[in-house]
Amino acid sequence: MQISFFIAKRYVKKQSKITLIYRLSRLACYSMVLSTAILLLVLATMNGMQKLLSALFYTYTPALKIECQTGKTFLSNKELKKQIMDVAGVTDIVEVLEVTALMRLLDHQAIVTIKGVSNNFTISDFYKNSKRMDGVAFLGDDRAKAIAGIGVAQFVQWTTHNNKVEVFYPNQNGHHLNKPYKRTTLEIDGLFSIAPSIDCKYIIAPIRFVEGLTNGLKKRTHWEVVIEATSEVQNMQINIEKLLPNGYKVTNQTEQNATRRRAIFIERLSVCFIFALVLLLASLHIFFMLCMSILQKQKNIAILVSLGATPREIGKIFFYNGMLVALKGILYGLMLGWGLSFLQQKFGIVTFTKTSHRVAYPVEIHAFDCVYTTIVTILFSLLATLWPVKRAIQLAKKSLDGIPAVQ
Template identity: 30%
Template structure:
C-alpha cells in the first residue's frame, strides 16, 4: 500500500487530533459538500431550461430552415423547389411567407407576425398539438382561416368562427415612392380572414404570431413567387446534419440552411453563457469554502511536527512528507465532494420524478422547474474540486516537507 496514503488516512480518522483542527476539517468538508451540491443542482436546472427551450420551439420549428443570405425574401421557381425535394433525406418541403402586418378587430389593433404556410405545414409541425381552442386547419370548406397565438387573441378579445366580425390584416403597398400616402385605401393592401383556432406554445410566439394560408399572405403582401423561407422536414433515413450539408451544397452560397439550434442561436447561447458564469461563480465559492482545508492542514503540520521529524529520521523523503499532507487535503475534499454529489444527484432525481419545486406561475407552460443531469457537469465539477484542492493544499504540504529534522526531534 502507498505509505503516504496510509498515513494520510490515519491522520484523517485519528481521534487524537486537536479539537480545533477537527472542527476546521469538518467545516471544510461541509463547505465542499454544500458547494458541490449547489453546483450540480444549478447546472442541472440550466440543462433543463435548455431542453425546455428546444421542446417548446420544436412544436413550430422545422428540422431545417432555408433563408436567403441577403434580403428578407427570395424568388422561387419549380426548378429550385424540385432540387430541394429530390435531395436525399428531404421528407417534406413547406413554403413560407412571413412578415409584420397590422391586425384589426373591431376597434382594436396591433402589429403581428403573420406567417403564411403551404397546406402541408401541419404534416411537419407539431403546432396542432398546442391548440387550446378551435381547429388548427387553415382551409376548411374552401374558406381561409387564421390560427392565432393565445396572447394575440387575449389582447384583441377575438371570438372564433365569427363571420360577422372577421379579422382585418393590413400591409403597406409597395408603390415605389419614398413617402407613404395618407389615404389608408391607397397606402395599405387589406384582406379579411376568419379566426379559426388558438395555440399556446411560448410567450414570445403566443403574443405575436398568427398563421394563415400561403395564398392569403401572397395576396396581402403582393409577394408573387417570392418566399421568406423554405422549411424542410428530414426523413428518418438520414440525419439532420447530413441533409443540412447536402442542401447547402445544392443551394450554394446564396442561401443559409439552419438546423433547430441555429434558428435560436442567440437564446441558446445566452443560456450557455449564463451557465458558464454560474459555474465560475460557484467554483469561486468552492474555493472560498476550501480555504478551511488550507487552515486545517497548516494547523495539522504544526501539530505533527514531531511525527514528521521521526519519519524523516526513518528515511522518509521530502516528496513523501509532501504527499502525506496533499493526500490529507484530498481526502477531506473527496469526502465533502462525494457527499455533496450524492445529495445533489438525489435532489435532482427527486425534482425530475416528483416535481417538488413548482414554477409558481399559473400561466407557465411547465408545472415545475425542469432539471436534467449530465455526466459532463459531474466530471467538470470533479475537475474543479481537484484543482481547488491542490491549490489550497500545496502550501501546507511544502511547509511540512521543509521542516528541519534537528529542531523537531
C-alpha cells in the same frame, strides 16, 4: 504502500481522543461534501431548464429551414423544390411568406406578422406541435380567411360575431401620396396556440392572400422542410446544402435558435463560475486544517526527520492528508448531489406553479457534470495544499539542519 501515505491515512482516521485537528478535518470534509453537492445540483437544474426552454423554442421551429442569405425573400423555384424533395428523408416542403402589417378591429389595432402558408401547412411541425389549431380548411380556397394567435385575438378583443379585421400594408406600387397604404379585409375564422411569444404576434393566412397584399407573386420568405422522424438531420442538411445555389442557406433547429442557446450558455457559464468560487471558499477549510495540523505536529516532523524521512516525504504526508479529506468529501458530495437529483426526477419533490397547476422543477444530470465538478474540486483542493506542504518541507529542512523551528 508508501510510508507517507500510511501516516497521512492515520492522521485522517478518528483517534480515541477527539482533537481540534480531527474536528477541523471533519469540518473540511463536510464543507467539500456540501459545496460539491450544491454545484452538481445547480448544473443538473441548468440542464433541466435548458431542455425545457429548448422544447418550448423547438415547438414552432422547423427541423430544417431554407432561406436567402442576403435578401428577405426569394423567388419560388419548382425545379429546386423537386430536387430537395428527392433527398432521402424529406417528406414535403411548406412554403412561407411572412410580412409585418397593421391589423385593426373596431377601435383596437396591433402590429402583427402575417404568416402566409401553402396548402400543405397541416403537415408542418408548427401545425403538429400546436396546443390548439382551429380548422384551416380555408387554405385550399380563395377566401380571405385566417386564424390568429390567442394573444393577438385577446389584444384586439376578437369574437366569433365580430371577426372581420382590416389589414393595412405599405403600398408597393411607387409613391402614392393620397393612398400610401393598401387596405384589405381579412376574416379571422379561428384561433391557434403554440407558445406565448408566437400567440401574441402571428396570424396564419393563405399564401395567396399575402402575395396579393405585398404584390409579391411567387416570392417566399423561407421554406420549411418536413422530414421523417427517424431521419438524421445533420446528414440531410449537408445533402440539401449541396443542392442549393449560391445565396441560399439551410439551418437546423439549433442554428435557428442560436441567440437563445448562446444566452442559456452564458447564463450556465456564469452560474458555474459563481459556484466554483463557493468551492474555492470550501477548500479554504482544508488549508486551515493543514496549517493547524503542521503546528500541532512539529515534534512528529522532527522525530520523522531523525528516523530518516526526507523533507519531500514530510511534505507528501500533509499533501496526502489534505487530498484524502478532499476526495472523501468529493465522493460523498457526488453521491448526495446525484441522489437528490434522482429523487427530484423520480418524485418531483420541488415544484412550482404554472397556469394554476403545480409542475415539478426540471432536473437532468449528465455524466460530464460529475466530471466537471470532480475536476474543479480537486483543482481547488490542490491549490489549498500548496502553501501548507511548502511550510511542512521548510520545517523538515530546519529539523534536518539541527536548527529549531521558530514560529
